[in-house]
Amino acid sequence: MATEYASPEEYGLADLMCCAAAREVQDNEVVFAGTGLPMVAIMLAQKTHAPNLKLIFEAGTLDGRPPEIPTSVGDARCEMGASRSSGLYDAFSIAQRGYVDLGFLGGAEVDEYGNVNTTCIGDYLNPELRLTGSGGNPDINSFAKRTVFIMAHEKRRFTPNVSYITSPGWRVKKWPGGEFVHRRELYGSAYRGGPSAVISTAGVFRFDEQSGKIYLDTCHPGKTPDEIKEMCYFDLDISRVNGETLPPNREELHIIHEVLDPEQIFVPMVKKG
Amino acid sequence: MSISKRITLQQAAEIITDGSSLTFSGFTIWRRPMAIVFELIRQHKKNLHLIEVNGGSHTEFLVGAGCVDIWESCWVGHELYGKYGANVSRKVGNKEIIVEDYSHAEMMFRFAAAANGSPYAVTQTSLGTDIHNPEYDMLGRAGLRDGKRIAKHKYQFTEDPFFGAGSQVLIPAAKVDVAILCVQQVGEEGTVRVNGQFYSDPEVARAADITIVMAEEIVPEEYLRRNADQNTIASFEVDHILECPFGAHPTGMFGRYDVDGAFLKDFYGRTRTQEGFDDFAKEWIHGQDHMSYLEKLGWSRMLKLKANTALNYSVREKGGK
Numbered sequence: 001m002a003t004e005y006a007s008p009e010e011y012g013l014a015d016l017m018c019c020a021a022a023r024e025v026q027d028n029e030v031v032f033a034g035t036g037l038p039m040v041a042i043m044l045a046q047k048t049h050a051p052n053l054k055l056i057f058e059a060g061t062l063d064g065r066p067p068e069i070p071t072s073v074g075d076a077r078c079e080m081g082a083s084r085s086s087g088l089y090d091a092f093s094i095a096q097r098g099y100v101d102l103g104f105l106g107g108a109e110v111d112e113y114g115n116v117n118t119t120c121i122g123d124y125l126n127p128e129l130r131l132t133g134s135g136g137n138p139d140i141n142s143f144a145k146r147t148v149f150i151m152a153h154e155k156r157r158f159t160p161n162v163s164y165i166t167s168p169g170w171r172v173k174k175w176p177g178g179e180f181v182h183r184r185e186l187y188g189s190a191y192r193g194g195p196s197a198v199i200s201t202a203g204v205f206r207f208d209e210q211s212g213k214i215y216l217d218t219c220h221p222g223k224t225p226d227e228i229k230e231m232c233y234f235d236l237d238i239s240r241v242n243g244e245t246l247p248p249n250r251e252e253l254h255i256i257h258e259v260l261d262p263e264q265i266f267v268p269m270v271k272k273g
Numbered sequence: 274m275s276i277s278k279r280i281t282l283q284q285a286a287e288i289i290t291d292g293s294s295l296t297f298s299g300f301t302i303w304r305r306p307m308a309i310v311f312e313l314i315r316q317h318k319k320n321l322h323l324i325e326v327n328g329g330s331h332t333e334f335l336v337g338a339g340c341v342d343i344w345e346s347c348w349v350g351h352e353l354y355g356k357y358g359a360n361v362s363r364k365v366g367n368k369e370i371i372v373e374d375y376s377h378a379e380m381m382f383r384f385a386a387a388a389n390g391s392p393y394a395v396t397q398t399s400l401g402t403d404i405h406n407p408e409y410d411m412l413g414r415a416g417l418r419d420g421k422r423i424a425k426h427k428y429q430f431t432e433d434p435f436f437g438a439g440s441q442v443l444i445p446a447a448k449v450d451v452a453i454l455c456v457q458q459v460g461e462e463g464t465v466r467v468n469g470q471f472y473s474d475p476e477v478a479r480a481a482d483i484t485i486v487m488a489e490e491i492v493p494e495e496y497l498r499r500n501a502d503q504n505t506i507a508s509f510e511v512d513h514i515l516e517c518p519f520g521a522h523p524t525g526m527f528g529r530y531d532v533d534g535a536f537l538k539d540f541y542g543r544t545r546t547q548e549g550f551d552d553f554a555k556e557w558i559h560g561q562d563h564m565s566y567l568e569k570l571g572w573s574r575m576l577k578l579k580a581n582t583a584l585n586y587s588v589r590e591k592g593g594k
Binding site: 131139176 | 299300301302303304326327328346347348349350352353356357358361362365366372374375376377378379381382385396397398399400401402403404405406407408409430433436437438439440469470471472473474475476525527528531532534580584585586591
């Protein structure tokens, strides 16, 4: 099918983010999925440009090919068509062994080095709000070659100091002192990479390999680099902006809404006028 | 065959004494032993130490009811139906419970170590994160690291002595008193057959000193032994068994019934406050037994959740709408 991009009134922000996330996947990669929008993005990639990707669900499905979107990674739908239905020990062993190319993750806060917090807001010892906790976020981020974070963009979430480093970015704490070092120094021979992109509701961000610092790559349609810079508490590098985030094409929208998520559990449908 | 392993729901809960450490089958909102969890709440258990690969709705019930002193895990929430654990969040904020954070893989490897009799596991996950912040060793801060059931240290760092692979984290085996499992089938002698993803069930069953298996159905042991390659846990790893249909509700069970999303949304929405939790428990737990609970849910609700036997999930229910 020829690429036919949808016009702005045909898609919503969740569609745009989902398609941007799907484009991070390359064919034949081993991809680790968490619950939510990441599952839609990966399965979209599986049904478009990456039919040979190997999908791992954290709860224990290896090379899954679910026909429709599971409600969570523990769902019965996960293992339909899978190479193996197993458990968490296998899923994490495979990740630690180095099989995983790409993982999709979420976060409540991110700093300019890609450290992500999903544990608490405020002082850990006296939290203002306790969140879910780490789940597999730090594990996938430690073991995968690349990780992509999908986040709601609010200024307070893009902060120079996250309340708690749940998941390791490019410059991380060396214990017992807690001084920041490049992750390469800590991970030794287990070093394989780190966060490669953040896809927010405002734009797509990437990380400089040398400095480990975040920069703005593309703005979602309707947003300017200056506006996005203003939406971060850290000093966002906007010198490398590469235009606008590509909109979804009609085939992608069809697959998201007619095949993967017709119940609109993860991706709401934009009302057509 | 030796003496019967069959017990009742009430007897299962009685095995868990105040102050016990406890773990469960399942994953977040799937295959959690809810009928026993509700019975633990009815029996007013106190000072429990939950050690879990991951938490979920069952954690929220036990914590909300005041049964728990320590929650040692990595995640709690209701997935799609409640974005975080409101009861854990409230009680850790009020310092009514101690939360000890590990990563998901660390918890899994800690149970794998306990399951094979090792004192600790070694991993390279989560290096550089606040999970390894020495200030955040909460059981240490509380003076509870006696080196008996609770390890002397939260973790230790070491360098790989064999291949020079760099920093390694040593994490203590997850030693637990009781594991409560909720599965599709168990045989009279204790052989367990889990259908679908088995999550961390084999490891938690083996790690615990006492393993209780609540099944949708108790089946003839010889039926399971005809296809031993399909079984998940060996007979002698299981101490007690009981049959309890829909025992995982409101969590889901592969091939049997889906997660009751509407129930979990209601629970999450109503239990942000202690008063809200107490009200919910009064409605659904206290003064009920499993049969009256199912009657209260009603046939139409249960049939909506019932899985299609070819697909293993319900075609009538998706997303709790």
